[in-house]
Amino acid sequence: MPINVTLSADELKALLAMREEHVALQRERDELRGTLRLVTAERDLAEERLRAYRRELFGAKSEVRDPDQLGLFNEAEALASNALPAQEDTPDTKVAAHSRKKRGRKPLDPNLPREIYRHELPEAERFCANDGHPLVEFGVEISEQLDVIPEQIRVIQHQRVKYACPCCDLGIKVTPAPPRIIPRGLLTEAALAWIATGKYQFGMPLYRQAGLLRRFGGDISSNTIAASMVRVGIATQPVINLMRDTLLDAEVIYCDETTFQVLKEKGRQPQTKSYLWAQMTESKTPVRVFTYIAGRGGKLAGKLFDGIREGAVLMSDGYVPYDGIAQRHHLAHLGCWTHARRGFVKAEDNVPKAARTPDLLATRFIRLIGKLFAAEVRSAKWRPERRRRLRRRYSAPVLDLIQALMLEQLPAVVPGSLLGKALNYLRGQWPKLVRYVENGDWPLSNNACENAIRPFCVGRRSWLFADTVAGANASANLYSIVETCRANRIDPYRYLHWLFQQLPLAKTVDDYDAMLPWKMPANLR
Secondary structure, three states: OOOOOOOHHHHHHHHHEEEEEEHHHHHHHHHHHHHHHHHHHHHHHHHHHHHHHHHHHHOOOOOOOOOOHHHHHHHHHHHHHHHHOOOOOOOOOOOOOOOOOOOOOOOOOOOOOOOOOOOOOOHHEEEEOOEEEEEEEOOOOOOOOOOOOOOOOOOOOOOOEEEOOOOOOOEEOOOOOOOOOOOOOOOOHHHHHHHHHHHHHHOOOOOHHHHHHHOOOOOOOOOHHHHHHHHHHHHHHHHHHHHHHHHOOEEEEEEEEEEEEEEEOOOOOOEEEEEEEEEEOOOOOEEEEEEEOOOHHHHHHHHHOOOOOOOOEEOOOOOOOHHHHHHHOEEEEEEEEHHHHHHHHHHHHOOOHHHHOOOOOHHHHHHHHHHHHHHHHOOOOOOOHHHHHHHHHHHHHHHHOOOOOOOOHHHOOOOOOOHHHHHHHHHHHHHHHEEEEEEEOOOOOOOHHHHHHHHHHHHHHHHHOOOHHHHHHHHHHHHHHHHHHHHHOOOOOHHHHHHHHHHHHHHHHHHHHHOOOOHOOHHOO
């Protein structure tokens, strides 16, 4: 039978108060649990950032993963064979025997000049130890060493003959001075080319080159050398403009940027960051063009693409202004898989080695992305149409696996973590990352442009900054010429020497057009 309990008003109030206190305590407990989870997550993120900073400062910079990943190339090759239509009644083909390169020291260049030192036995030792007969020469044993002759400095003295009329004082003539890239300049074209390649190809600062010249008797201040580099760099601007015209007419253009500090710039503090923008193409005529710009915004950088051909393709990283540039100029925009992979590499590196397993999420993404690169390595020398078939039959299914794994893991990963940032970058760039499958000529990554801009970044560690805007523009021009020469397999020193001799003689656009690096006479390269 039910029991009826009657509570007084005071007891009822006490019971309600206890209930409210219990609810308040439960709410406070839930709030504390939530705060604890938040603090724990923030602690884990802080520890992750600390490990990432330590690795960035003291760890290896290489992004190369496990050597076993090279086995993916075999998988791509096997699937590539299935991607091609079979041919019936294919005749047998005889394959030549495999030949290995001989191990050991690489022989010296046979085109180098050789000075022969002949070593002979003394006459007293040219007798046989057994029967005493004189020894007869039957050959020589040759060994070679590489010798270096230090730089030699000389002075070119120009004597301009003066003529006068013996009958009057009005018939005086002086032989005109030969045209020079720097009128009344102290350095010859050969010296200017030597200094330019020293800095812009090999990263040697000008003050070190001044010290090197001083060792051989050339006591020239670094300020004089710097002023000469600015003048010759500006003098090459017509050639740079024609190189840009060739670049903008290409089907695919790569673009990247890096910081470039300029000390004396109107309206800007010396500590303000400026940027060097790199544009390049890998067409039949490779071109590398570097441009100094005071900022990094899309409005400033968009001018670099004025005049670009309709329907061109832009390859870049995920920097937001590139999206506006692509829309403004109606470009097909491709994303870089190297940048997408880099986030997962950082996330994997942040995990202690003892805790890394093949099932680690970052490792799974790296392995799948590696399959995309493996397919590109195998098809590097294929025709575009054949490469496109490989991409659709092999790379497209791999992209589907990457996308499925990304959508599955996104809700479960903290957005602020290294892995969360990598996943969000991948999701934001996805439409541009998968677009390369449509065309066999389109690249998978922006690695080529990063490699082109790397000499500038390496040299920047030594010379640190540019003094003026004119110096920054001159450096950008000379870097453009040096890297374009290297891309076309032309010796930068020989080209710059020839260019500095030809520039004072140029009068028309056709004259400048004949000075483009790939049009340099073959016998002068």
